[in-house]
Amino acid sequence: MTSGLWELVLKGVWVTVQLLVCSALLGAVVSFVVGVARTHRLWIVRFLAGVYTEVFRGTSALVMIFWVYFVLPVAFGWQLVPLWAGTLALGLTYGAYGSEIVRGALNAVDPAQKEGGIALSFTPWQRLRLILLPQAVPEMIPPFSNLLVELLKGTALVSIMGMGDLAFSGNLVRLALQESAEIYTIVLLIYFVIAFVLTRGMRGLERKLKAGTGKPVGGTPDQELDRPQTTGVGGAVA
Amino acid sequence: MPTDTLPNPGTNPEKNPDRSTGELIRLEQVTKQFGSNTVLDHLDFSVDAGKHVTLIGPSGSGKTTILRLLMTLLKPDEGTITVDGQQLFPASDKQVREVRKKIGMVFQQFNLFPNMTVLRNITEAPVTVLGMSKDEAVERAKGLLDMVGLADKCDAHPAQLSGGQQQRVAIARALAMRPQVLLLDEVTSALDPELVAGVLDVLRDIARSTDITMLCVTHEMNFARDISDQVLMFDSGRIIESGSPEKIFSDPELDRTREFLSAVL
Amino acid sequence: MKWDWSAVSGFMPHLWDGLLVTVQILALGSLISFALGLVWALLMRVPSRWVTWPVGVVTEFVRNTPLLVQLFFLFYVLPEWGLTFSALTTGVFAIGLHYSTYTMQVYRAGIEAVPVGQWEAATALNLPLHRTWSAVILPQAVRRVVPALGNYVISMLKDTPMVMAITVLEMLGQARLYSQEHFQFTEPLTVIGVAFIVISYLASLALRALERRLAH
Numbered sequence: 001m002t003s004g005l006w007e008l009v010l011k012g013v014w015v016t017v018q019l020l021v022c023s024a025l026l027g028a029v030v031s032f033v034v035g036v037a038r039t040h041r042l043w044i045v046r047f048l049a050g051v052y053t054e055v056f057r058g059t060s061a062l063v064m065i066f067w068v069y070f071v072l073p074v075a076f077g078w079q080l081v082p083l084w085a086g087t088l089a090l091g092l093t094y095g096a097y098g099s100e101i102v103r104g105a106l107n108a109v110d111p112a113q114k115e116g117g118i119a120l121s122f123t124p125w126q127r128l129r130l131i132l133l134p135q136a137v138p139e140m141i142p143p144f145s146n147l148l149v150e151l152l153k154g155t156a157l158v159s160i161m162g163m164g165d166l167a168f169s170g171n172l173v174r175l176a177l178q179e180s181a182e183i184y185t186i187v188l189l190i191y192f193v194i195a196f197v198l199t200r201g202m203r204g205l206e207r208k209l210k211a212g213t214g215k216p217v218g219g220t221p222d223q224e225l226d227r228p229q230t231t232g233v234g235g236a237v238a
Numbered sequence: 239m240p241t242d243t244l245p246n247p248g249t250n251p252e253k254n255p256d257r258s259t260g261e262l263i264r265l266e267q268v269t270k271q272f273g274s275n276t277v278l279d280h281l282d283f284s285v286d287a288g289k290h291v292t293l294i295g296p297s298g299s300g301k302t303t304i305l306r307l308l309m310t311l312l313k314p315d316e317g318t319i320t321v322d323g324q325q326l327f328p329a330s331d332k333q334v335r336e337v338r339k340k341i342g343m344v345f346q347q348f349n350l351f352p353n354m355t356v357l358r359n360i361t362e363a364p365v366t367v368l369g370m371s372k373d374e375a376v377e378r379a380k381g382l383l384d385m386v387g388l389a390d391k392c393d394a395h396p397a398q399l400s401g402g403q404q405q406r407v408a409i410a411r412a413l414a415m416r417p418q419v420l421l422l423d424e425v426t427s428a429l430d431p432e433l434v435a436g437v438l439d440v441l442r443d444i445a446r447s448t449d450i451t452m453l454c455v456t457h458e459m460n461f462a463r464d465i466s467d468q469v470l471m472f473d474s475g476r477i478i479e480s481g482s483p484e485k486i487f488s489d490p491e492l493d494r495t496r497e498f499l500s501a502v503l
Numbered sequence: 504m505k506w507d508w509s510a511v512s513g514f515m516p517h518l519w520d521g522l523l524v525t526v527q528i529l530a531l532g533s534l535i536s537f538a539l540g541l542v543w544a545l546l547m548r549v550p551s552r553w554v555t556w557p558v559g560v561v562t563e564f565v566r567n568t569p570l571l572v573q574l575f576f577l578f579y580v581l582p583e584w585g586l587t588f589s590a591l592t593t594g595v596f597a598i599g600l601h602y603s604t605y606t607m608q609v610y611r612a613g614i615e616a617v618p619v620g621q622w623e624a625a626t627a628l629n630l631p632l633h634r635t636w637s638a639v640i641l642p643q644a645v646r647r648v649v650p651a652l653g654n655y656v657i658s659m660l661k662d663t664p665m666v667m668a669i670t671v672l673e674m675l676g677q678a679r680l681y682s683q684e685h686f687q688f689t690e691p692l693t694v695i696g697v698a699f700i701v702i703s704y705l706a707s708l709a710l711r712a713l714e715r716r717l718a719h
Contacts, residue, residue: 119311
């Protein structure tokens with residue numbers, strides 16, 4: 001491979017990383033807003049948040065991307081630059097999965113903790129901010145770590161729309177070299193390294209968040225069996 | 239530690255002119271059902287300010303339910319509950335929170351917040367709910383921790399403490415809100431036997447040296463005898479007998495009460 | 504926003520064609536992932552690092568890299584090596600392989616959830632190893648495993664559109680083709696978006712019912 005082609009690959013890596021960061025941020029916001037809304041005491045709020053989750057989890061991320069690229073501009077006149085279109089489609093879709101993680105972790109906090117908060121006259125918002133979230137967030141990290149890797153893999157989908165991410169630059173190099181094995185192996189390895197870094201980073205974060213609360217890091221086999229349902233592209237059963 | 243140096247949350251009635259006297263809590267015709275099981279059956283009773291009332295009776299007789307109703311952790315199916323002149327159910331969220339500020343509760347399972355240090359468990363609510371300055375809250379919290387004998391545990395997390403220590407922190411946390419009423423829900427039931435005495439000593443101190451109204455559900459009959467002004471005997475969601483501790487423990491009127499006491503004493 | 508019902512009715516025959524392909528991919532991909540995942544899970548229990556280490560690395564690699572790039576790899580590289588398959592076959596195999604790295608985790612958890620006492624009882628009865636697995640451990644593990652496997656079938660459904668990138672005309676491929684021929688994007692893409700939501704919702708209801716039956 002020539003240095004020009006390597007440059008192409010590196011540009012692709014940069015686009016993938018940008019897209020990953022932006023859609024992860026949007027996805028995190030969606031996860032927490034929708035996830036918290038699903039534990040709201042008003043049924044209508046819970047219902048609407050539930051509809052959001054079912055709809056965005058029900059559809060395919062790639063179909064969502066097509067929709068944002070082709071239908072939004074025609075139907076609503078929103079012509080988004082590719083990075084934002086990708087961010088929107090991925091953030092909304094993966095945020096729906098994330099909302100399940102947030103809801104599950106909030107519901108897993110001992111109800112007695114909520115009662116402790118009531119007995120001290122905290123408002124619902126104070127209970128959420130001071131008691132529930134600080135206890136729930138460390139539990140969310142392992143499933144969120146899995147979801148982040150799923151999101152990384154999902155970013156490759158924008159290459160189908162012609163956005164110059166890592167997968168797309170792989171295709172360009174294949175066309176230039178008329179040879180596939182080497183470039184796709186390199187591309188896959190780069191994705192693997194990024195995923196590895198993300199997983200390690202999240203594990204460090206989990207350790208940091210759990211420090212002092214006396215909770216173990218890592219799950220039991222039983223939790224392991226539940227995990228697919230709350231993470232990634234897995235669960236559809238509420 | 240001599241009693242007169244206790245940093246009491248509200249010892250002197252003179253210093254708390256807004257502190258009520260006379261009837262503080264009133265339950266009228268309160269009924270609570272869980273499914274088809276009637277836990278409280280048209281219950282009436284009231285508690286005067288400053289009194290220490292102990293609720294005894296077999297488990298499932300509705301004692302804990304009363305505390306949880308007063309703390310607004312549960313809603314009654316029928317009847318009215320009034321605390322310091324304010325009716326609960328129905329009441330606005332804001333009114334309910336105002337009432338909650340007057341009531342502290344210590345739970346069987348402590349319910350300390352594991353994500354906070356011991357000190358912050360105690361200071362968080364005074365700062366965020368009562369708007370106390372952080373410095374003042376910390377100073378008072380340290381005084382309270384001193385009182386419960388855990389001055390050196392400020393920076394520990396609850397998971398690092400024994401059950402008895404956690405429960406003493408929970409008592410300090412409740413007192414930090416300067417409640418008029420303290421609800422004690424089987425506070426020693428989850429403790430290893432050797433840790434019970436330390437917790438009860440703290441509570442005896444509080445009963446002796448403050449004017450806080452106490453409602454106490456307990457199986458510790460000696461403790462109940464020591465601190466109570468009045469003992470209520472519950473059975474099947476009703477108060478079947480009430481009176482001074484001397485009378486209830488030495489000379490109860492009903493066989494049912496006698497049976498129960500001989501089983502637990 | 505303009506909505507043209509005639510575009511919807513014009514697209515419907517293509518939707519059915521695409522749905523048929525989607526279902527094929529899903530059915531065959533599921534079977535491959537179930538079988539291959541079990542193979543991985545059992546290999547990971549072989550008491551030799553020479554087996555577990557390579558299997559662990561390969562499956563970890565496949566799980567943590569994009570299915571789309573794996574599709575490209577298989578579609579473009581295999582012919583270079585002299586192995587030529589149809590695009591559909593390649594797509595089915597890629598999806599099956601990718602998801603087998605998830606199902607192996609499900610099997611592993613299911614196997615580990617079988618109480619130790621079951622192994623001890625099998626040993627005490629002097630059962631040979633293959634009988635211990637086939638008669639004692641796996642039947643108990645499978646019951647625990649079915650709901651989680653079902654969840655992966657549903658996620659697989661949502662990944663099937665990716666095979667359009669290697670020219671297979673499943674639902675999304677049909678929609679794109681129709682859109683480009685008729686310059687009408689809104690209707691076909693919205694129709695298949697709704698189709699995915701409906702199918703995966705129905706599938707999750709069916710799975711919940713299955714879970715309830717298995718619980719008895």
